[in-house]
Amino acid sequence: MLPAADDLWPGRPPLLEDESFSSWFARVAAANGLRPAELYRLVQPSGGLRPRDLDRYGDIHLLGAMADKTGVSREALEQSTFRRWAGWAFERDDGLVKLDWLPPAGREKAKRCFGQQVCPSCLAEDTTPHLRLEWRLSFLTVCPMHGHLLLDRCPACNEPFSILRQERREGVCCWSCGADVRRFTGDHPPVDPIPVQQNLLDTLNQGWRTLGSYGPVYSFAALEILALIARRIAGGKYAYGLREWISLHEPRLSLPPETLPRVHDWALLTPRARCVLVAMAHHLLGDWPHRFIVAARSVGMASSSVYNPSNEYVPFAYAHAVEWHLKEPHKFGARYEVASAKSVLERHGIKPTYRNLKELVGTKLAAMSEMAEPVGQATPWGQGRYWKLDGVSAEVKEAARHAAHRSGENVAAWLDKVLRKELKLPDMRLS
Ligand SMILES: [Zn+2]
């Protein structure tokens, strides 16, 4: 039921289709002659002086109050916040953890946050300039319409954009220096990230994607794996190694090192650097997990440097791939791993010898030598290729080899005959 007209505020701009909640909130404030912070204190008197990032932290009470006063439906308002992507871009949001692909905007305590991206060209073409919710996704770095890098800070004063700190003005401007964002232009990206970001948007909108040998996985799990890979490429001791491996295998990502600075928190990277990082991580996500494993091994990464199972939850398709392929020898699980490898070989009719196990697992494990089947087993005695007269002196071996050769036999057959005679056993025809 619509609220009574008396309860409505005079300024009630409609929520635009792709608009973010904070953008609409700022427009409602301006339409009623208020600053966003003033409107916030009016609808949420128990909140702080300034609203936090409302795309994420606008709670149901705030959304309900805004719906009641503007006549816009609560459901539509919810869809203009990060709630739209719960179960899609992230599994759930307790308000405390970092969301991999939705970094904070404005300021969190004293820290400047660069999670609000904008396309000045889109704003310049808008009848009603407004922020798109999708601009909050940090794997999106280029405007698909204009092909320019998005801006995450004001080119005039370098402050991050924060529409909720904006003064009582229409349009989108820098809250700090007041510059109209429409007068800027984004730069050209160092690589063409459109196919990658479109692929990620499709994954997000579909809710799942096929991840190589792991089959279909939820979109939030795929994006989480992408973030785990991005973190290794952005910083840490394997960062440069991985980048080098990628540039060797994917020439279009062979870029000068300064394109992508090494950082601990990759949410702080500019759209320019992030577009390279996302493209690199996406490359390693291809043919999952094989390409990533080959790259990880080539730079000497072991599972313990990729994630810590005791204090980090990661999607199965990542944990399993890492545990299976990058596990160091002698660690817990080695016997289990060898047993699994053994059954894989047996199912394929391949003998689980030490060499075959090592080839399948890709590394030597201590448990292999005791669990592998000996090469010669099940071969008729004396015909094994590697039959070596173990324990027999070199002199006798040589003489036996010579005698066997002279009699036209191989060593095993000749020795069998000699021993049978000595032991008074009946002759046996070797098959
Ligand atoms: Zn644009």
Ligand SMILES: [Zn+2]
């Ligand atoms: Zn500025």
